[in-house]
Amino acid sequence: MAHRPRSLKHEYELYVEQEIEYYKESLPRHAMLRLGDEAVKSLAAQQQLALTEVLLCAAVDDIVRSRVRLPSYSTWQRKRLKALREFARPERWGWAPDGAIARTATAASHGHVLVAGAGAEERALYLAANGCAVTALDSSPDVVEHVISVAAQVGLTGRIRGLAIDLGSWAPDTPLSAVVCAAAALAPLSPVERARAIALLQEATSVGGMHVVETGTDGAWLVPLEELSAIYSGWQTSVEPGVESTETFLARKAAA
Numbered sequence: 001m002a003h004r005p006r007s008l009k010h011e012y013e014l015y016v017e018q019e020i021e022y023y024k025e026s027l028p029r030h031a032m033l034r035l036g037d038e039a040v041k042s043l044a045a046q047q048q049l050a051l052t053e054v055l056l057c058a059a060v061d062d063i064v065r066s067r068v069r070l071p072s073y074s075t076w077q078r079k080r081l082k083a084l085r086e087f088a089r090p091e092r093w094g095w096a097p098d099g100a101i102a103r104t105a106t107a108a109s110h111g112h113v114l115v116a117g118a119g120a121e122e123r124a125l126y127l128a129a130n131g132c133a134v135t136a137l138d139s140s141p142d143v144v145e146h147v148i149s150v151a152a153q154v155g156l157t158g159r160i161r162g163l164a165i166d167l168g169s170w171a172p173d174t175p176l177s178a179v180v181c182a183a184a185a186l187a188p189l190s191p192v193e194r195a196r197a198i199a200l201l202q203e204a205t206s207v208g209g210m211h212v213v214e215t216g217t218d219g220a221w222l223v224p225l226e227e228l229s230a231i232y233s234g235w236q237t238s239v240e241p242g243v244e245s246t247e248t249f250l251a252r253k254a255a256a
Contacts, residue, residue, distance in 0.1 A: 008080070011155040012073050018152060020064045035060055083154040087129035093122045100212045100240060100248050104178045105130040107210050111177025114201065116167045117185025118217065121147045128159040132177070137185070139166045168193050172204035179205065183214040183246075187222035194223070198231050202253065209253045211235075216246030225249060 024032065039059035071079070086092055090102040101123060104113070109131045115123045116137040124136040124147055136147050144162035151160045163170065167185045179201050186194050198211075205211065211232070216222045228249045229237060235251040 008077055008155070009073070011080070011158060012076050014157060015076065015152070015155065016065070016070055019068055019070055020061050023064050023068050024060075035063060038063055080155045084129050084156075087125050087154060087156075090126065093126055095126075100250055101126065101180065104180060104210050104212055105132065107208075108132050108177035111206070111209075112174050113178045113180060114172065114176055115180045117182030117214075119182050120144075121150065123180050124160050124162075125150060125154075125156065127180075128156045129154075132159065134160045135174075136160060136162045137165055137167060137170060138162075139164065167197050170197075171200050174204070176201065176205045177209050179209075179211040179213075181211070181213045183216050183222040186213070191227060194227070195231050202232075202235075205253050207253055207255050211249075211251040211253075213249040213251070214246065215249055221246060223249075 024035075027035065036056070039056055039062075042059050042063070043055060070076075090097050090099065090105075093101075095101050105127050108127070112133045112135070113127050114135050114137065115127065118138075120136045120138045120143065124134045128134045128151065136144065138144050138147075141164040144164045147160065148157065148162045151157050166188065167181070168189045181201075186197070189197060201211065213223070213228060215225055215228070225239065225247065228251075232249075232251040234254065236254055237249065237251045240248045240250060
């Protein structure tokens, strides 16, 4: 499913709604009941013709809004843009400005990128801050929840979709401009399963699209280079040094 960019104003409204819900969830039941009574009195004072559940919920939210010290739109916008500028810097994440992830952000700007496996949070946030729509996959629901939570804090919820699923069980549902895949996302799969999963990603990737595949982590090789080279036959490929003496496999989809 393609992402539709949200305006800053819409992002701010979502932020306010979220903060109101957080406040209400933090209240014990008796405090919520008192809040409801206060909302009823407020509506009665306004001489409403009919007291409906919708009006009552709106009145409760208005009371919470007045109690919670939320920043104005201009203040929120200023902080949000500052955070986005910081998130868009590769150095902020410890990456080289000319590294594979940074080049992917440039090549896939305003396109859709799949990020899978360990490091999904940092890569998803970085790519989204650089204008990409991102689908972040991780088998851990906690990791996905944290990605979405941090994205909401800086107004990136409209650009990031998080799914708690492993790569072998997922199929692309939108054209991809790039794929960034950690070795940990491929290692649990058998060679046949890896080939099938990557084939689906290749099919969904637009011509000129880039795949960045890590071959290992913490100094351990998890995915053989020879296997990746065979899977990406017909693509323009190269290998770059990675961290901890492992390597990063790069592939660009050539025209048929």
